[in-house]
Amino acid sequence: MKTGILLINLGTPDSPSTGDVRKYLREFLSDPEVIDINPIGRWLLVNLIIAPFRAPKSAKLYSEIWTKEGSPLLLYGIELKNKVQQALGESFVVELGMRYQSPSLESAFQKLIASGVDRIVALPLYPQYASSTTGSTITAINETCAKLKWDMSKLHIVERFHHLESYKEALIKTAANYSYRDYDHVIFSFHGVPQRHITKTDQKLGSGQCKFGSCCETINEGNKYCYRANCVVTANDLAAALAIPKEKYTISFQSRLGRDPWVQPYSDQTIIELGKSGKKKLLVFSPAFVADCLETIHEIGVEYDELFQEHGGEEVTLVPSLNVEDFWVDAVVTIVNS
Numbered sequence: 001m002k003t004g005i006l007l008i009n010l011g012t013p014d015s016p017s018t019g020d021v022r023k024y025l026r027e028f029l030s031d032p033e034v035i036d037i038n039p040i041g042r043w044l045l046v047n048l049i050i051a052p053f054r055a056p057k058s059a060k061l062y063s064e065i066w067t068k069e070g071s072p073l074l075l076y077g078i079e080l081k082n083k084v085q086q087a088l089g090e091s092f093v094v095e096l097g098m099r100y101q102s103p104s105l106e107s108a109f110q111k112l113i114a115s116g117v118d119r120i121v122a123l124p125l126y127p128q129y130a131s132s133t134t135g136s137t138i139t140a141i142n143e144t145c146a147k148l149k150w151d152m153s154k155l156h157i158v159e160r161f162h163h164l165e166s167y168k169e170a171l172i173k174t175a176a177n178y179s180y181r182d183y184d185h186v187i188f189s190f191h192g193v194p195q196r197h198i199t200k201t202d203q204k205l206g207s208g209q210c211k212f213g214s215c216c217e218t219i220n221e222g223n224k225y226c227y228r229a230n231c232v233v234t235a236n237d238l239a240a241a242l243a244i245p246k247e248k249y250t251i252s253f254q255s256r257l258g259r260d261p262w263v264q265p266y267s268d269q270t271i272i273e274l275g276k277s278g279k280k281k282l283l284v285f286s287p288a289f290v291a292d293c294l295e296t297i298h299e300i301g302v303e304y305d306e307l308f309q310e311h312g313g314e315e316v317t318l319v320p321s322l323n324v325e326d327f328w329v330d331a332v333v334t335i336v337n338s
Contacts, residue, residue, distance in 0.1 A: 180244045
C-alpha cells in the first residue's frame with residue numbers, strides 16, 4: 001500500500017513581471033468563489049479594471065520580495081514537500097500543487113496517480129476554513145478527480161486544522177524568541193474576506209445565524225466552517241498559551257479589496273489607531289499563513305511598519321510564519337496521518 005500526500009497552497013505568479021502577475025490575478029480573481037458576483041460582471045471587473053491597473057503595482061511589490069531562487073511561497077512549498085517526504089518515508093509519495101498557476105493541482109494529481117498510490121490525502125495549507133480558499137480548493141480537487149477518473153472513495157481532504165494540537169503547538173514554538181512583555185501591543189492579523197462570504201458559508205454549512213459577534217468566540221457544529229470564528233479561536237488559543245492578557249492583543253483582518261464590507265476590524269486601521277494612541281512597539285502574528293509571502297513579508301513587514309511610524313509608532317515586528325521549521329514538518333506529518 002502506498003499513500004499519496006497532496007500539499008496545496010493558494011499560488012504565486014511565475015515571475016514578478018507585470019505580465020505574469022496579470023496572468024495570476026486573472027486566474028485567481030476569476031474564481032467565482034473569490035469574486036462571487038454574476039459571471040459577466042466578474043469578467044468585466046477582473047479583465048477591464050483589476051488586472052490592468054493592479055498588475056503593475058503588484059508586480060513592483062512582488063519584485064521586492066522575490067529571491068534569486070524565485071517566489072518565497074513556492075520555495076517554502078517545495079522545501080516543505082521534500083522534508084515531509086523524507087519524514088514519511090517510502091510508503092508515501094508527497095507532491096505540491098497550487099490552486100492557481102504552477103505547479104497545478106492537476107499536474108500534482110497526475111504525478112501521484114502515476115506513482116501508483118492507493119489513496120490520496122489532500123491537505124490545503126489553510127488552517128482556517130474559508131470558502132474563497134478551502135472551499136474553492138475542494139471544488140478544484142473534486143473537478144480534477146472527476147477529470148482524471150480518480151475514485152473519490154480513495155480521497156481524504158483535510159478541510160481545516162486550526163483546532164489540531166500539532167498546529168497549535170507549532171505556532172507556539174514560532175513565538176519562542178518573542179515575549180509580549182517586550183511590546184506595547186500584540187496583533188493577530190488574518191487575511192480578510194468579504195462579510196458576505198462568511199454569511200453565505202453559514203447559510204450553506206452552518207447554523208444560518210451568523211452575527212459577526214460573540215458567537216465567534218467558541219467553535220461548535222453550527223459555526224465550525226465560519227472563517228471569523230476559526231480565526232478568533234485560533235488567536236485566543238495562541239494568546240492563552242502564551243499568557244498574553246486580553247487587553248494586550250487585538251484580532252484583525254488585512255488585505256481587503258474593493259468597497260464592500262469585509263470582516264472587521266481592519267488591520268491597517270488597527271495599526272493607525274495604536275500608533276495614535278501612543279503605542280511604540282507592536283508584535284504581529286499572522287496565523288492564517290503557514291508560509292511567508294507577499295501578505296506577510298511586505299504588507300505587514302514593510303507597509304504596516306511604515307504606516308505605524310507615520311502615526312506615531314516606532315516599530316512593527318513580524319513573527320515569521322511556520323515555513324519549513326522542523327516542528328511544522330512534524331505537525332504536517334501528524335495531520336496527514338490522523
